[in-house]
Amino acid sequence: MERITGGGLFPLALAGAGVLLLYRMLVRLRPGASLQDAVVVITGASSGLGKECARVFHAAGARLVLCGRDASRLQQVVQELTASSAETHNQTHIPRTVVFDLAATDTMDRAAEQILKCYGQVDVLINNAGISYRGNILDTNISVQRDVMETNYFGPIALTQAVLPSMVCRRSGHIVVISSVQGKIAIPYRSAYAASKHATQAYFDCLRAEIERFGIPVTVISPGYIRTNLSVNAVTGDGSKYGILDKTTATGWDPRDVAHAVLKAVRHRSKDVVLAGSLPSLAIYLRTLWPALFFKLMASRARKEQKLKNK
Ligand SMILES: NC(=O)C1=CN([C@@H]2O[C@H](COP(=O)(O)OP(=O)(O)OC[C@H]3O[C@@H](n4cnc5c(N)ncnc54)[C@H](OP(=O)(O)O)[C@@H]3O)[C@@H](O)[C@H]2O)C=CC1
Ligand SMILES: CCCCCCCCCCCCCCCC(=O)OCC(=O)COP(=O)(O)O
Numbered sequence: 391m392e393r394i395t396g397g398g399l400f401p402l403a404l405a406g407a408g409v410l411l412l413y414r415m416l417v418r419l420r421p422g423a424s425l426q427d428a429v430v431v432i433t434g435a436s437s438g439l440g441k442e443c444a445r446v447f448h449a450a451g452a453r454l455v456l457c458g459r460d461a462s463r464l465q466q467v468v469q470e471l472t473a474s475s476a477e478t479h480n481q482t483h484i485p486r487t488v489v490f491d492l493a494a495t496d497t498m499d500r501a502a503e504q505i506l507k508c509y510g511q512v513d514v515l516i517n518n519a520g521i522s523y524r525g526n527i528l529d530t531n532i533s534v535q536r537d538v539m540e541t542n543y544f545g546p547i548a549l550t551q552a553v554l555p556s557m558v559c560r561r562s563g564h565i566v567v568i569s570s571v572q573g574k575i576a577i578p579y580r581s582a583y584a585a586s587k588h589a590t591q592a593y594f595d596c597l598r599a600e601i602e603r604f605g606i607p608v609t610v611i612s613p614g615y616i617r618t619n620l621s622v623n624a625v626t627g628d629g630s631k632y633g634i635l636d637k638t639t640a641t642g643w644d645p646r647d648v649a650h651a652v653l654k655a656v657r658h659r660s661k662d663v664v665l666a667g668s669l670p671s672l673a674i675y676l677r678t679l680w681p682a683l684f685f686k687l688m689a690s691r692a693r694k695e696q697k698l699k700n701k
Contacts, residue, residue, distance in 0.1 A: 422657025426451035426480055429509045433492065433549070434519025436463040438618030439568060442649035443516060444471060444485065450653060451480035455508045457501070458519070461489045477602050492519055492545025493537065502552030509656030511560065514656055517546040517567040523582040525627030526696075534629050536581045542586035547593055558604050565601075566609045566656060567594050571613050571670045575677045576686070578692035583624075587612075598661060607659040611652055617643030626634050 406631040429445045434440035444456055448471045458464045459615035466485040475482040490501040505512060520542045523534065550565055557563030572580055573587030591610055598608035621639040623633040648665055655663045664671060676684045 396597075402434055410474045419633045422654065423659070424451075425514075425653075425657070427453060427483075429455065429511055430454045430503055430514040430516065431457065431512050431553070432456040432518055433457040433546070434517045435467060436460055436481050438620065439520040439613075439645045439648055439652075440516075441467055441653055443518060444648045445474070445646075447514075448475075448482055448485065448558075449478040451478075451482060452514075453483045454485035455505050455511055456485050456487045457490065457505070458487075459489065459491050461487065466487065466649040480693075485662050492549070492642065493540040495540055495544045495548045497550035498545065499552045502549060505553065506556055508575060511553065512556065512563060514564045514566060515553050515661075516652070516656075518567075519546070520568065520586075520620075521583075522580070522624035523626070524579060524621075524624050524632045525581070526579060527581050530581065530606050530627035531629060534625055534627060536587070537629070538582035539589070540624065542583070543589045543593070546590070550597070554601070557606050558601070561606075563593070563606045564656060564659065565597065565606065566611065566652070568652070569612045571612050571614045571664065571666050571674065573610070574664070575675045576688075578688055579695060585687075586604040588628070589672075607661070609655050609660050610662050611655055611663075612664045612666070613643065613648050615639055616645050616648050617642045618645055 392394070399647035425447060429449075430442050430452040432443050432447070432454065435444045435454075440456075443505045444454060444467055448454055456464050456467060468485050471482075472484055477610075483541075488501060488504045488508070490504075491496060492498075518549075521538060521677075523538050525534070531632060546567060554563075554565070557613060559566075567590055570583075570587045572584040573591040576588065577586040589613070592673045594608050599627065601608065615638045621636040622631075622633055626632050642666070649667050651663070653661075664674065673687075674685075
């Protein structure tokens, strides 16, 4: 029998990597699960990424429950989607709407009841709604830190926990959350936002492990910058609205592309998806593999931003 020497190991490893790559490519090419008639709940569906998700899941034939704080803006989305129904070859459904404020965490049981009343079940819950923040920790009221946490963390987890028993009963369902690259790395002047997204990542990672036995997948999606009103709607350290469309946001990914990636992740029941360019992706690895360098880079970034503000 031929012995595998050091020289023989390299081609073997290369062949193994090739097979793995091929397998991953084939997995990506699979169409994934159908969403025709699936009940899909989307929070923050009145604008930005949530609205684009509503478009792509509607076109895929899903029965939508669109959530937000403003009934008239949600109705506008319903009208737009209904008007576009002829453009798709799937059978489409008129979306339903449920209005609630995620920051009112103690009303999530009532919100879940209303959501479940729409179709009697939830197949996919997409926790998308969120708010960002711009501020220096030294000048930030603790109430602002708490408010961002309510909207981005406590609201979504309370809603998830209120919907989950019905999924467990049916041994069917899918929980999705839109986190951020900032759920994996923390950048200066984003404390409230990055903290809420890190908490989100941790909670949904725990949930994934705990509910796997019921056949309910959990998908955490971490996008980089997307061209939406997130920065305009962000809060500052004193609770006032930031109101500026940042260059990073304006030059971010097209929300339609991100929505298509969300659809693909749902179809494939992906566990953890980062949707970002090479620099943020590299930064995520750097944070784990060479934290000292990452912290140096962040401190330099903080100094530069502070200098610009002082000008
Ligand atoms: N844009 C970006 O660069 C990135 C965004 N993300 C994430 O994507 C998600 C969507 O944000 P995006 O579309 O960009 O931003 P938008 O500001 O355009 O949309 C945010 C949505 O969240 C809803 N929302 C905000 N606060 C509440 C609340 N208290 N209760 C209920 N709904 C609320 C808003 O609805 P309404 O005001 O009508 O109630 C709105 O529909 C967020 O979780 C964000 O963190 C992640 C990475 C990058
Ligand atoms: C040896 C090579 C080192 C290369 C690493 C360089 C590190 C560069 C830092 C990159 C930071 C990327 C930050 C990305 C942040 C992001 O995409 O956030 C998405 C959001 O959620 C946006 O929200 P915001 O309110 O901040 O607009």
